[in-house]
C-alpha cells in the first residue's frame with residue numbers, strides 16, 4: 001500500500017516536471033507581453049534563472065515585465081521565441097553643459113550573461129561636441145568602439161541624416177553581451193550650448209530612431225530606446241549539445257540553429273511550421289493556403305509542413321503560377337486539335353467542292369439550254385445527215401473559242417460595231433480564223449431553222465470571194481459565235497457574216 005502510494009507520487013511528480021519542462025501550462029502574460037518557455041514567471045516554468053521574468057508595476061500602475069537579475073528599469077516590451085529574440089526599453093547615456101561648464105554626466109550599462117546584443121541594433125550618438133563610446137564584452141575579450149560628431153553651428157545639419165554632423169552611428173559587433181555607454185566632450189560645448197547643451201548616446205533597433213535637428217536642443221535624458229536582445233540556451237553549440245537528452249530544447253518539428261555568435265544553441269521551426277520551437281507542440285503547421293499569395297493557379301491543398309497545388313482533371317503541371325501551371329493534357333490537346341482541324345478541312349473541301357460542282361453543273365445546264373434554243377440539235381442533225389465531211393460546219397464549244405481567242409483578249413480584236421465584235425483566233429489545229437461574236441435577237445422556231453440552213457449552206461460554199469464558215473457556237477444566250485477562215489480582209493468577213501445572218 002505504502003509502496004503503491006510512493007510510486008504514484010513519483011509518477012505524478014515526474015509528470016509535472018515533464019510538463020513544466022516543456023512549458024505546458026506555463027504560458028502567462030504581463031500587460032501586453034506574452035511570456036512563453038524558455039521564459040517563465042513561476043518556479044519550474046523557466047529554463048534557467050536568467051529566463052525568469054518578473055511582472056511588476058510601473059509608477060502609473062501598469063503591469064511591466066522585467067528581469068529581476070538584470071535591472072528593474074529594463075522593461076521587456078515583446079518576446080519572440082520563434083526568432084529567439086526580445087525587445088527591451090534601454091536607457092540612454094547623456095553629457096550636459098551650461099555656459100559655466102559641465103552640469104550632468106550620465107552613463108548607461110546593461111549586465112547580461114545569457115543574452116546578446118542583436119546586430120539589428122545601431123549605436124547612435126547625437127551632439128555637436130561629442131565623442132561617444134561603447135565598451136562591450138565579446139567572449140573573453142572586452143572591446144571598445146564609438147563615434148565622434150563635432151559641429152560649430154546648425155548650418156549643415158540635416159534631418160534623418162546620421163552621418164557625422166550632429167549625429168553619428170555605428171554597427172555593433174556580433175555576439176556582444178554586457179556593455180557600458182559613455183560620452184565625452186572636447187570643448188565643454190563652449191559656444192554651442194545655445195543650440196546643443198547636451199550629447200546623447202544609445203543603442204536602438206535599426207529604423208526605430210530618426211535623427212531630427214530638434215533633438216540637439218531638446219532630447220529628454222530619461223527617454224528610453226527600443227533595442228533587441230538575442231538569446232540562446234546553455235553554453236553548448238549545436239554540434240556539442242546532446243540532442244537525445246531530455247534537456248535538449250528543440251522539440252517536435254524544429255531544428256537546432258547555430259546562426260549565432262556566442263555560446264549556446266537556438267531552436268528554429270522547420271520550414272512550413274511556425275510557433276515556439278522550445279515547446280512540445282510549439283511548431284504548428286502553417287496553412288499556406290489561407291494566405292492570398294500561395295501561388296496556386298487552381299487549387300491549394302495544405303499538407304503537414306508544406307502545401308501542394310493541384311490542377312483540374314484532364315490538366316497537368318505543378319499548378320504553380322511561377323511554375324509550369326496547369327495545362328490541358330497533351331494527348332487531349334492533340335486529340336481535340338486533330339479532330340477539329342480534320343473536321344474543318346473536311347468541311348472546307350466539301351463546301352468548296354459543292355460550290356464549284358454546283359456552279360459548273362448550273363453552267364452546263366445553261367449552256368445546254370442555249371444550245372437547244374439556238375437550234376444546236378437541228379444543226380447537229382443536218383451536219384450528220386449530210387455525211388459529216390471535213391469541210392462541213394462544225395459546232396464549237398464555248399471553251400474552244402475561249403482558248404482560241406486567249407479569253408477574248410483585247411489585242412485580238414480586229415473589228416467592232418453594232419453587229420458585234422470580231423476577234424482573231426487560233427484553233428487547236430493551228431488554223432488562223434476570224435471569230436465573230438454577235439447579238440442574236442429572240443427568234444421564232446422558223447427563224448432558227450432559217451439560220452441553221454444558212455449556216456449549213458455557208459459552210460458548203462467554196463468560192464475565193466466568199467468567206468468560208470467553219471462552224472459556230474450556240475452555247476450562250478442571244479450570242480452566238482462563228483468562225484471563218486482568215487485569209488481575207490476583215491471588212492469582207494464582216495460583210496459575209498452579215499449575209500449569213
Ligand SMILES: *[C@@H]1O[C@H](CO)[C@@H](O)[C@H](O)[C@H]1NC(C)=O
Nearest residue numbers: 030031032033062063064077
Ligand atoms: C498595450 O497595448 C495597448 C494597445 O496596443 C497600448 O495602448 C498600451 O499602452 C500597451 N501597454 C503597455 C504596457 O505597453
Ligand SMILES: *[C@@H]1O[C@H](CO)[C@@H](O)[C@H](O)[C@H]1NC(C)=O
Nearest residue numbers: 048049050052068069070113
Ligand atoms: C541572479 O544571478 C545570480 C548569479 O549571477 C544568481 O546567483 C541568482 O540566483 C540570480 N537571481 C535570481 C533571482 O535568479
Ligand SMILES: *[C@@H]1O[C@H](CO)[C@@H](O)[C@H](O)[C@H]1NC(C)=O
Nearest residue numbers: 097098099100101102103104
Ligand atoms: C550651470 O550649472 C550649474 C550646476 O547645475 C549651476 O550652478 C550654474 O549656475 C549654471 N550656470 C549657468 C550660467 O546657467
Ligand SMILES: *[C@@H]1O[C@H](CO)[C@@H](O)[C@H](O)[C@H]1NC(C)=O
Nearest residue numbers: 138139140141175261262263
Ligand atoms: C575564454 O576563457 C576560458 C577560461 O580562461 C577558456 O577556457 C576559453 O577557451 C576562452 N574562450 C575563448 C573563445 O577564448
Ligand SMILES: *[C@@H]1O[C@H](CO)[C@@H](O)[C@H](O)[C@H]1NC(C)=O
Nearest residue numbers: 157158159160211212213214
Ligand atoms: C527637422 O524637423 C523638425 C520637425 O520634425 C523641424 O522643426 C526642424 O526645423 C527640421 N530641421 C531641419 C534642419 O530641417
Ligand SMILES: *[C@@H]1O[C@H](CO)[C@@H](O)[C@H](O)[C@H]1NC(C)=O
Nearest residue numbers: 100101102185186187188190
Ligand atoms: C571643461 O570643464 C572642466 C570642469 O569645469 C574643466 O576642468 C576643463 O578644463 C574644461 N575644458 C575645456 C576645454 O574648457
Ligand SMILES: *[C@@H]1O[C@H](CO)[C@@H](O)[C@H](O)[C@H]1NC(C)=O
Nearest residue numbers: 152186187188189190191192
Ligand atoms: C568661442 O567664441 C569666442 C568668440 O567668438 C571665440 O573667441 C572662442 O575661440 C570660441 N571658443 C571655442 C572653443 O570655439
Ligand SMILES: *[C@@H]1O[C@H](CO)[C@@H](O)[C@H](O)[C@H]1NC(C)=O
Nearest residue numbers: 159160206207208209210211
Ligand atoms: C524614420 O523615417 C522613415 C522614412 O523617412 C520612416 O519610414 C520611419 O517610420 C521613421 N521612423 C521613426 C521611428 O520615426
Ligand SMILES: *[C@@H]1O[C@H](CO)[C@@H](O)[C@H](O)[C@H]1NC(C)=O
Nearest residue numbers: 048114233234235236263264
Ligand atoms: C556556462 O558556462 C559558465 C562558465 O563557463 C557557467 O558559469 C555557467 O553556469 C554556464 N551556463 C549554463 C547555462 O550552463
